[in-house]
Amino acid sequence: MKALFFKIVPYVTMLVAILAWAFGYVIYGKTLIAWWEPLSMALILAIATLFFTRSWKWLTHSDNKILNGICHIFHASAFCYLMILGGNFMLADPSSTREEKVTVLSKHIETHKQTRRVGKHSYVPAGERKEYYLHVVFENGAQKKLPVSLSTYNKTRTNATRTLTLEKGFFGYTIIKKGI
Known part of the structure; x- marks a missing residue:
């Protein structure tokens, strides 16, 4: 043992x-x-x-x-x-919670091919999987690529503003508590 x-x-x-x-x-x-x-x-x-x-x-x-x-x-x-x-x-500070409007710089779709197994060593195409992203800029100039759902992706336009809930982390780095 x-x-x-x-x-x-x-x-x-x-x-x-x-x-x-x-x-x-x-x-x-x-x-x-x-x-x-x-x-x-x-x-x-x-x-x-x-x-x-x-x-x-x-x-x-x-x-x-x-x-x-x-x-x-x-x-x-x-x-x-x-x-x-x-x-x-x-260990983020809950008292530092704030809402900030971010501007959408661009939006894009990443397409990934999926496969499925049909035999011991055989794989065939099984369609595509799409991931939706918004590239946003914050008021302080920081930029981030955020994954979003299809409905949010379709509702959002380039140069539009969206609201994020942010919080100050324990080491001083900002955390996104509630996304788009």
């Missing part, structure tokens, strides 16, 4: 790190921040704690410093990325 546990643990930790990156990315979509800022903060924190490289030996079963360093940077930066964006989102 103990041997099975130690065989499963590396996969579970890898899954947890990938989920941390995924949840961080979802929260990033609701935060007004440049893409490189939380990523660089997470990498700087992971590199600053690089002296913990030897502690990953239990996961990699290796004394190779490069392998353990890569493992540390991947896992620590995933954790830091989620903590930076998640902390900003979850």
Whole structure:
């Protein structure tokens, strides 16, 4: 039983790190921040704690410093990325809630082809999936591409104004609480 546990643990930790990156990315979509800022903060924190490289030996079963360093940077930066964006989102100040009118610069549709499986190694086209986006500009000049529903996409015109509910996050980055 103990041997099975130690065989499963590396996969579970890898899954947890990938989920941390995924949840961080979802929260990033609701935060007004440049893409490189939380990523660089997470990498700087992971590199600053690089002296913990030897502690990953239990996961990699290796004394190779490069392998353990890569493992540390991947896992620590995933954790830091989620903590930076998640902390900003979850610990936001509710008293700073405000509504802001944004101007729609452009709108566009992204079309993705879908396939379906018909055999062991065979896939056939199954239609298209469309995603609708509005490119908006805020009063302070910040720009963001926001996903919207088809009905919102059809109702909105270019150069029109829409109202968003914004809130100040814990680390000072603005959060979109209620979308278009």
